Amino acid sequence: MTLVKFNADKKNNSSLLPSFNDVFESILNDSFFNDRLVARVPAANISETEDHYHVELAAPGLKKEDFKINLDRNVLHISVERQNESSDVQKNYSKREYSYSSFVRSFTLPDSANAENIEASYTDGVLKIDIAKREEAKAIRRQIDIK
16 A cells, blocks of 8 residues: 655645646556556565675565576576466455566676576575675685784
8 A cells, every 4th residue: 555645735836726736646656557667576685795695585475486597697687477376366356566477687796706606595485596706706814913
């Protein structure tokens, strides 16, 4: 549900028809129109540890079989293409927001990533991808003595 703010100060503007503008603003700011104008892709978190890069994609309601993960020239492509289930056709939704029928997310891997050592898992609606770093890219830590 989208809450639409009503700004009482707009009544004092210099427009000839102030309520006319309010009507159009409330229609154009409605989630019904915004949902169709903005492509739906799951949110991603990218983090780094000493040995790995981590990509997490929030994609609830999917199965691990729905995902296709490909690596092409240092670009990691994550895609989903899902057909609507027949049980969904029988339901009469008044609003449906968490439906991913298809999407593609692409991430360019840094040169320090080891393309041969990538692992993925999907649990609790989150796709986790761990990309190992090359040995020469791992941070070397040591104590330096002061002379």
